[in-house]
Amino acid sequence: MxxxxxxxxxxxxxxxxxxxxxxxxxxxxxxxxxxxxxxxxxxxxxxxxxxxxxxxxxxxxxxxxxxxxxxxxxxxxxxxxxxxxxxxxxxxxxxxxxxxxxxxxxxxxxxxxxxxxxxxxxxxxxxxxxxxxxxxxxxxxxAGVTAWHALFTQAHVGPGDTVVAQGTGGVSLFVVQLARMAGARVLVTSRSEAKLGRALALGAAEGIHTGTHPDWATRVRELTGGRGADHVVDVAGGDGVARSVEAVRMGGTVTLVGFLESATVRFDIRPALSRVVRLQAVSTxxxxxxxxxxxxxxxxxxxxxxxxxxxxxxxxxxxxxxxxxxxxxxxxxxxx
Incomplete structure (x- = not known):
């Protein structure tokens, strides 16, 4: 063969x-x-x-x-x-x-x-x-199982929740589809206007252009009335994990699933502690x-x-x- x-x-x-x-x-x-x-x-x-x-x-x-x-x-x-x-x-x-x-x-x-x-x-x-x-x-x-495990096995995403999907790769688009299936509101980040448009057509509620909004966590808070998202699925790793922590609400969840930016994560842990942010890693x-x-x-x-x-x-x-x-x-x- x-x-x-x-x-x-x-x-x-x-x-x-x-x-x-x-x-x-x-x-x-x-x-x-x-x-x-x-x-x-x-x-x-x-x-x-x-x-x-x-x-x-x-x-x-x-x-x-x-x-x-x-x-x-x-x-x-x-x-x-x-x-x-x-x-x-x-x-x-x-x-x-x-x-x-x-x-x-x-x-x-x-x-x-x-x-x-x-x-x-x-x-x-x-x-x-x-x-x-x-x-x-x-x-x-x-890709599919990682998104499922992050949203439903290790968390309980449901109607009315706000979920942030980073980018438009395989895991992130499964996050969009599965979170929408559960009745959640999904925000998608990307450097591409064309890809954001396609994500909106797939069911995302808002697209955040990270070129226009490099501090995309601030934009997430604006779109959630200052509260922050319930769940961020972080595919990038690296220094961007600090933004994921900033983007979630008090008691929210950041799920680490990839290292597209960097396999090394360094950030000030104090915001996560003060706002009781749950960080979890998911590997399928x-x-x-x-x-x-x-x-x-x-x-x-x-x-x-x-x-x-x-x-x-x-x-x-x-x-x-x-x-x-x-x-x-x-x-x-x-x-x-």
Missing amino acids: KTYVLNPGNDLSALQLTERPRPEPGPREVLLRLRAVSLNYRDVAILRGTYGAFSRPLVPVSDGVGEVVAVGSDVQRFRVGDRMIPSYVPDWIRGPPREDTARRRLGGPLDGLLREYACVHEDAGIAAPPHLSDAEAATLPI GSRDDLEALARALTVHGVHPVVDRVFPFAQAPDAFAFLESGAQFGKVVITFP
Whole structure:
């Protein structure tokens, strides 16, 4: 079978197409023929060597969807012909994360899904929502589950709440869609007027141009009558976390989910203490979170936002496009 691997190196030349034997499923495994995978910033960071220190060669990419083409002798949850979305963290079925269930992750340290076939334990995936295309279904495990876990598993966002989504990448647009689904008001920040316009069309109540309002936390307070937002989902990290703290209300929540600006966070903790701001870190979620997200999308008929779809042969171009930051939503690679 054809597969991409990351060889030693920290640029796109490290991503190489090669051949490996087609795997055979064990007794409780299914064999997937991959149909689509979606990229996350994590995939670029692993390629660049700024996230983790995983052994290479490594098959990259954690998120995808495939068709079950064979099942092991003891498999009960899936049949040949089903569409399956593998869980990014295959051992995390439910409950809070634990050392023993959160260690193994697709795309590093485990081999990922940028290959034609993969064996997946039947407990380490869910049935793809029938209303979603392959490209849409492939976006759920990291971006969708991270937004779901941040808003509903680790918090209780509901009608009338105000949520701030930073930027218009995959996690942020899932925040817009899911928070709106729950009846919340969503404010979106971006440096692009065009992307803010698209976010408003998606359901955001207000767009904050960070070029016009570099101190965007002040604008959040203006738009909330001086109170501040109930919840900020921070994808940037770095010094901007201080603005996220400033933007939330007394007793509000800042969820840290990324490090697009910097992996190092430095800020004066006193405003967080005096206003009892809750800071929490979220790194995706369990299979139960993935199933709950899928059910919610199905009930509400919501479709994830896919910006561009690249063919398998152009996977390096997909990585380069994601790294450019030009995307609005998810970047997907499909298989022939």
